[in-house]
Amino acid sequence: MRNIVIGNLKPLQNVSKNSSMVKFHVFSLNVTTHKAPEFIDITESIRKCLADSMVNNGTLNVYSCHTTAAIKINENEPLLLQDMERFLERAAPRNDHYMHNDFNVRTVNMTEDECPNGHAHCQQLLLGTSESIPIINGTLAMGKWQSIFMVELDRPRSREILVQIMGA
Amino acid sequence: MRNIVIGNLKPLQNVSKNSSMVKFHVFSLNVTTHKAPEFIDITESIRKCLADSMVNNGTLNVYSCHTTAAIKINENEPLLLQDMERFLERAAPRNDHYMHNDFNVRTVNMTEDECPNGHAHCQQLLLGTSESIPIINGTLAMGKWQSIFMVELDRPRSREILVQIMGA
């Protein structure tokens, strides 16, 4: 038997707002990675985007432009980041067999510097490409322990993240 | 060989709308949890937020303020909830070794009542922090079997969920 108790709804009245002028902003964020998997905390850079946008109420969407780099919100505790990196490695080991890595057979999307990265694509499946965060009174409405991470899954390189802000 | 058939696009014309007045609402929802993992159906509370907002067309974003509680949409069938709870426990067992749980070594983000919860953070990685649902003609455009869940991963406690509604 479940006895579920859900508290009364608390409308945050100070952020209820009608606006006749909506702003749309997109920022591009370049991130240099050093290993894989690697959790890189991009929270402060995203806060700067929000400050630049002058948006007080609305939504901020963080979007990874890559198929082997993910967006995730979790806690920035250094030992935990190592735990989570090991967890991803175990979930889809680099040395498992992936047909995507068989360059004798594969013909599609082959590049000059193609590296075996089937594991990185499978790890990305478990994570995700975007997260949307409410903006309340000019600040990101994140919990005390939440940080926004770009997760490198493939190999060290330069990555592009988009930060989209809609609101008033 | 894949023979993919995708139906003609069906624009839902009755929800195409231009508006010169956009509303932004955020509601806070307190949820009391009783065990972990625990799937708690918050669909009805979220529908009340939508009704309160008077928004007819737009997007509703459900956001967990926590790093060990997730937002997920799935089916509310009691036996399935038990299956999914066991599935999460197997994916990142509570009793595995997590450096995050080694309080002899760890120095960062330590609180008075710190409990070992490395498994909960890893389970959260597999789930996620936000989901966005279309609002059509004043109702959530969810499928017949879909319910919105907050998933407790750590231990019984009080949790905060934000429900953000943007639209007209």
Place this chain on the structure above:
Amino acid sequence: MRNIVIGNLKPLQNVSKNSSMVKFHVFSLNVTTHKAPEFIDITESIRKCLADSMVNNGTLNVYSCHTTAAIKINENEPLLLQDMERFLERAAPRNDHYMHNDFNVRTVNMTEDECPNGHAHCQQLLLGTSESIPIINGTLAMGKWQSIFMVELDRPRSREILVQIMGA
């Protein structure tokens, strides 16, 4: 020691825009599936929705109306799709024991043509129901290798995806 280098923020000024007229569009997309798991690339159909909407800057949300079909962004390389399908099968095997599949015991949400699909619900947990993509200057701001997939997890059937576009 982590030496994280994050590039200077690059605001995409050409997409910063204030608008006094916001558009809200929702399209319904029917997808016929042929097996499970099956990754079906729906990118082109979604691009048509965007073109129809005449929205230049804003957000596009792709939403699955189902609890055993997911939305995911990854690379459309045929061998990789097979790798990812096998990866999902291993993560939650069809033949594992799921109480949801025990029709002698289960009483909730039973339909005439009920099929055992506990594995599909668990696989869906690992994936997700929605992804939000920025729209910049009338195009989806996706990376070079990104395609949008609906992932069938249950069995061949007809599925409904909603494509919501908000912007100006």
